[in-house]
Amino acid sequence: MDVPPVRHGDGMTSTPPSPRPRPGTASVSSTTTYETCPRRYRFAHVDRVPVDRAEAPVAWRMGTVVHAGLEAGFRHHQAVGTSTDLDHAVPAACAAVRTAWVDESMPDDPAELARAEATVADALRATRLAPTDILGVEHRFRAETDDGVTVTGISDLVVRTGPGAIEIRDHKVTRSVRTAEQLHGDLQLGIYGWLARRTWPGTDHVVVAHHYPLTRELVRVDLDDAWVDAAVTRLRTVAHRAAADTEFTPTPGDHCRWCVYRAHCDAAAT
Numbered sequence: 001m002d003v004p005p006v007r008h009g010d011g012m013t014s015t016p017p018s019p020r021p022r023p024g025t026a027s028v029s030s031t032t033t034y035e036t037c038p039r040r041y042r043f044a045h046v047d048r049v050p051v052d053r054a055e056a057p058v059a060w061r062m063g064t065v066v067h068a069g070l071e072a073g074f075r076h077h078q079a080v081g082t083s084t085d086l087d088h089a090v091p092a093a094c095a096a097v098r099t100a101w102v103d104e105s106m107p108d109d110p111a112e113l114a115r116a117e118a119t120v121a122d123a124l125r126a127t128r129l130a131p132t133d134i135l136g137v138e139h140r141f142r143a144e145t146d147d148g149v150t151v152t153g154i155s156d157l158v159v160r161t162g163p164g165a166i167e168i169r170d171h172k173v174t175r176s177v178r179t180a181e182q183l184h185g186d187l188q189l190g191i192y193g194w195l196a197r198r199t200w201p202g203t204d205h206v207v208v209a210h211h212y213p214l215t216r217e218l219v220r221v222d223l224d225d226a227w228v229d230a231a232v233t234r235l236r237t238v239a240h241r242a243a244a245d246t247e248f249t250p251t252p253g254d255h256c257r258w259c260v261y262r263a264h265c266d267a268a269a270t
């Protein structure tokens with residue numbers, strides 16, 4: 001909509017500057033997508049071009065399958081668990097793995113499917129967790145920054161670790177285990193920490209963690225204010241840039257190899 005001119009007392013008119021575009025909703029995914037390639041951001045978050053999951057790399061889809069199994073296992077434990085043992089949740093988790101295998105158009109490979117089920121079963125059996133300490137499974141966060149950016153995120157698992165203390169866990173289906181030092185400053189964990197503090201204001205101790213089901217490792221780091229501030233500033237800055245962008249200039253590179261919008265893009269690196 002055009003902005004109407006303003007008539008001043010001296011008879012002159014002027015056109016006020018257009019209102020700054022509202023930044024809308026932002027997530028870690030939208031932030032890193034824009035940083036990687038603004039055109040990819042436009043495909044994903046502006047035009048919302050549908051993606052054929054079969055075009056996504058198999059390793060990504062395997063990650064989705066394992067996540068689905070762990071989600072079902074932890075949900076089952078939260079609903080009916082009676083101790084810190086999660087062995088009872090394995091059948092529900094493996095059923096979810098098999099469903100996700102089909103949904104994700106995974107290859108017809110029984111050995112790989114069995115490997116996915118075993119990964120999920122082993123990870124659950126290695127976990128000790130009281131069902132009443134599970135605050136959220138695939139927990140959907142939503143909170144607004146002071147300058148109007150709605151931040152959303154889905155955390156794999158949120159657990160209570162003590163009075164006023166919570167731990168946010170993100171499952172990573174990879175053998176490339178990062179150290180606590182490497183995790184410090186991670187954008188995703190910093191944003192999840194900020195969202196958790198907004199969601200549970202009484203929390204005075206937040207630990208963020210990567211859970212590696214393939215190696216059964218849990219790498220924990222204490223969240224600190226500087227980390228959270230840097231993460232939120234980065235997300236807000238990108239959200240405002242994306243809201244004001246009208247060109248979405250492509251930035252082709254190695255990342256084009258994994259871009260699910262390659263078929264739609266005339267700028268893809270070859």
Ligand code: SF4
Binds near residue numbers: 266269
């Ligand atoms: S193919 Fe490359 S240039 Fe095109 S949208 Fe994807 S990442 Fe950007």
